[in-house]
Amino acid sequence: MVTLREYATVDGLSAGYWSTDPADPRASTAWLTANRWPEDGVRFLADTGAGAACAARTQDDHIGFPRMNCTDIAAGTGRDVTQPEADLKEARAEGLRQLNVCALGYGPSVFPASLPNGAGREGAGRDGAEGSRSAGPAFDADALVTSLEEHAGSQGRLLTFLHLEETNPVLPVLRERGWHVGVTDRYFLIEDIGADEAGYLARFPADRRRQLRRELASLDSAGATAEIHRGDTVTETIQQEVAWLEACADEKHGIPGDPARLLRVNERLRTAFGPRYAVALVRDRDGRAVASATLVLGTRDVLLRMVGLGPGSEEIGAYFHVAYHLPMRLARSTGCSRVLLGTGTGTPKLRRGAVAQPLLSAVPPAATAHGALLRRTDAALTACP
Known part of the structure; x- marks a missing residue:
């Protein structure tokens, strides 16, 4: 029955x-x-x-x-x-x-x-x-x-x-x-984010640490800035910037970009999660948003939901910041210990300390x-x- x-x-x-x-x-x-x-x-x-x-x-x-x-x-x-x-x-x-x-x-x-x-x-x-x-x-x-x-x-x-x-x-x-x-x-996650950035880097061999330090310095070298916003600090303007960047990323993957649809999803997430909804942004030297990540938090895990990439992001290495380094920074600041990266291509994730489950x-x-x-x-x- x-x-x-x-x-x-x-x-x-x-x-x-x-x-x-x-x-x-x-x-x-x-x-x-x-x-x-x-x-x-x-x-x-x-x-x-x-x-x-x-x-x-x-x-x-x-x-x-x-x-x-x-x-x-x-x-x-x-x-x-x-x-x-x-x-x-x-x-x-x-x-x-x-x-x-x-x-x-x-x-x-x-x-x-x-x-x-x-x-x-x-x-x-x-x-x-x-x-x-x-x-x-x-x-x-x-x-x-x-x-x-x-x-x-x-x-x-x-x-x-x-x-x-x-x-x-x-x-x-x-x-x-x-x-x-x-x-x-395979599902990729970073289980060892380190107590701080130095602790995270310490797990890698010397040559890889040098590469990651250069990667981490790419925004300063380009005059760009990184931001993390949570809950009420994620303004309507930021949500619109993120939706546009996510639509750009969809277009790059052969998916028709639809900022209005993406904005609706992100608004639902912000309403449902409140202070546990977050956005990471990279802005170029002129203050334009060129890369984003939407993130949601549990008590242990920070989940990377989607990365948005617009014109000018590749030149300053913005992807690596919104996809890896800023989610880890958010995790450390909120008492989380892991970052969930999802599926997709494994090589860039593994090179930055992820494990594959x-x-x-x-x-x-x-x-x-x-x-x-x-x-x-x-x-x-x-x-x-």
């Missing part, structure tokens, strides 16, 4: 699924509410018997949102994995109708309710946020997977789990049931075509240094 209830937003779910003070901002209701757009298709499924909720997305074709399409993810499409066309064709037919457990921004997608006596989630961390939580039913991962399987089966959909961290509590259940599980991406995806035993794709993607990404 299917016991799941569906909600369009997190607002209708019990507060027991959410930490009041999350270590990782992506585990907060603020993130799951504000980091949305009307066409994302994400819904929230709650199973009170299993003591859990999850974020999920259905689809009936292979159009749009490749990061939420299990066929593209299993095939490593965004990671340049080579797959036989015949296998891709078979998988597209196998997975035409999907129910994918996944969330926006590569964040947690499974939310266990509180354990009795306020013990909090088992294995609290990136996929189980820390903080005070109300008491609730014990989390039963096996029951949750069963409910999701029945729910997907009743709709004729292929159930999958995408972008899971290794500590996700459903992974042992999936492996026990014979699901195909493999690495489909694998993200895994899982498809059921009967999904043989997706299983074949997943095995190749896992082998290709696991072989990368």
Whole structure:
């Protein structure tokens, strides 16, 4: 018997699924509410018997949102994995109708309710946020997977789990049931930001320290300046500057730039996070904003949401400041210890002290075509240094 209830937003779910003070901002209701757009298709499924909720997305074709399409993810499409066309064709037919457990921004997608006596989630961390939580039913991962399987089966959909961290509590259940599980991406973060800039630099060998010092000095050399604004100090003018810079960055990546859409998202984030919403800006010698980063804070992590780059940013090395050095400065000043950088190209992140954590995806035993794709993607990404 299917016991799941569906909600369009997190607002209708019990507060027991959410930490009041999350270590990782992506585990907060603020993130799951504000980091949305009307066409994302994400819904929230709650199973009170299993003591859990999850974020999920259905689809009936292979159009749009490749990061939420299990066929593209299993095939490593965004990671340049080579797959036989015949296998891709078979998988597209196998997975035409999907129910994918996944969330926006590569964040947690499974939310266990509180354990009795306020013990909090088992294995609290990136996929189980820390903080005070109300008491609730014990989390039963096996029951949750069963409910999701029945729910997907009743709709004729292929159930999958995408972008899971290794500590996700459903992974042992999936492996026990014979699901195909493999690495489909990497998430980068800087775990050692140092007590100060000198402490951060001390972790690198001498030649790399010299390079990073030159990088850190690039703004002074160009007469440029760096700024960090939080909460109420992020003015309407700054929000408009950031939206324009983010639209410029989209254009550089072949995405139509839409400052109005980007401004709406950033306004939602500012409203939802309040003082935990921040903007890093670099201005050239004439005071023009040439690079930006939008950031949100948890109690442990600073999350880099998006970098904006406009004309003149490359000449002064502004990207490295808004993408790495200013988020670390913000983390140190607010008592956070890590910076979450997201996925994407690994080399520049690794050269600045990031580590790569694998993200895994899982498809059921009967999904043989997706299983074949997943095995190749896992082998290709696991072989990368």
